Amino acid sequence: MPFNTELTRKLGIRVPIVQGGMQWVGYAELASAVSNAGGLGILTALTQPTPEDLRKEIRRCRAMTKNPFGVNLTLLPALVPPDYAAYARVIIEEGINIVETAGNSPGPVIRQLKAANTIILHKCTSIRHAASAVKLGVDFLSIDGFECAGHVGESDITNFILLSRARQSLGVPFIASGGFADGQGLAAAISLGAEGINMGTRFMCTIEAPIHMKIKEAIVEAQETDTELVLRRWRNTSRLFKNKVASEAVKIEKESTTGEFKEVAPYVSGQRGRQVFINGDKDFGVWTAGQVIGLIHDIPTCQVLISRIEREAIDTLAKAQSLIVDEVKSKL
Template sequence: MTYRWNTALTRKLGIRLPVLAGGLQWLADADYVTAAARSGIMGFITAASFPEPDDLRAQIRTARAACGDLPFGVNVSMLPKLVPGEKTEGIFRLIAEEGVSVIETSGRNPEPYIPLLKDLGLTLIHKVPAVRYAIKAQSVGVDMVAIVGAECGGHPGMDMIGSFVNAAMAGRDLDIPFLIGGGVGHGSQLVAALAMGASGVVMGTRLLVSEELNAHQGYKQALVDATERDTALTMSSVRNTIRTLANETTQEVARMEQDNPNVTIQDLLPLVSGQIGRKAYQTGDVSRGMLSAGHALGLTDRVEPMADIIARIETEALQAIGRLEGVVTQEIAG
């Protein structure tokens, strides 16, 4: 039996399930978003993975041909080191020209681009690490916010607020639709997020073991073998905290941060360059590089098609809803 979920996210994006497959640097390509679309959710091609406009355009067109009428989006990181400021506007225009209507942004305040994005007819989902940033994003006119808590792989921000607390605060403080991410990889978490007012969830780590992901089988198996205890937080000394798979590189970075209170990003760059981590996706050797991974590693138990992962998550969600039946009963006076 096929179910259709009804939230602000599913209605706005035209997807069946209230789940987003977040953008993944070097990994979120046309194959990734096609697998997501066919699974009933939405994925995002990561623009920073394709720095040449023609390459990004080609990925979008490949995805469009494979997805047909099924929607997908593009992730635009506005960190200058990934997408130089003078190119960001051009990337937004390219995305709109190619008929994509939804973008996921992160990295800095999108306010300067809001008028342009509205003129282009793009729906903007801005990703932030804490509710206080979500409130700011709401005030400048974004359409939705994705709040990604401390449990996430990648950049959880400096506040390190957990997803459960973020969800409750967002339900209290926000008027626009919001999504919850960070450690999300089970259907019961989707139900919990919806119960706290979210319109859906964002998943990253949980989907890294999808068969369709263009990464080495050894890399995926390493994630299956890992547990929620196998991540490391580093780079807080340079105000760029990142959660990654614990390995030789994270040990070296942590040692440098401990030994040198004045360490700089330039000092760390030979170890943390994204090009080093990219090799792990190509070779399966996870001993080196900063490989973003979150606490949802505790839920990555096998490599399988994305459709099967999403089907399991939906089954878990329906089971969670079933468990709620009868939990609360009304007492009849007299």
């Protein structure tokens, strides 16, 4: 086991890589493959329509891996919010002791999970929100830089600064999230003080990811400039893959004279985005992707990907170590 970080020790994993929770992607097929390869696979709770469906998915994943895996529970604004407490109760009843939380006002759910001795990895896009999560007793912070897919926050701070701020001020172990796809990135994150990395978009582009191959091919063909920031006008900014629908949503958002959300609502439908992963039409609806798409050039298995990242990170850290010379010996 070449890596010995707080993350590997506490989660019982071999490689300090967490597969982020992704809506319509975090199913048992992907989570088990990541865990079997030595990382931490994550099921996405709200991808399941009910808490009981989540229970079935947890049991299905457990049948596919003997290694640790976790569940993501994201709290998002909604007219009729899901029963988050019921989802958390199922997680506890099924003996899942690692949960990735994210979103607004997570206090009640985090307290519910911590009462059952659950290890909490909480995703934050700002130091201010991270400091609030520390007060709730989270075990790890997943620091999400502006490069990330999905909800990027409103402060636009990239990971190079955000991770260093986390190291300087938070006093809680943290994971680097947003913009990671290879071992050089893992080595850089560790050098900046992180205990490991969280990858979402990179895991979408693996054999086991339960999405259409044409979408994976679209990621491989894309460049780092092929994302859009949508819903900034309403301070709910999301980074999406730049397709026809996302570009039209941005156009309406910028040109609307009323500023009413209903004008753009049909273009940002999550259900249409879900269909993209099923039908393979990248322009059918909006879907999340990070700027890291510019670093993704193949569609490997999770085993091949994680083994490659592990090897690259070890080589990168060893090379950095070799650059340090003994001044006395160098003068001889």
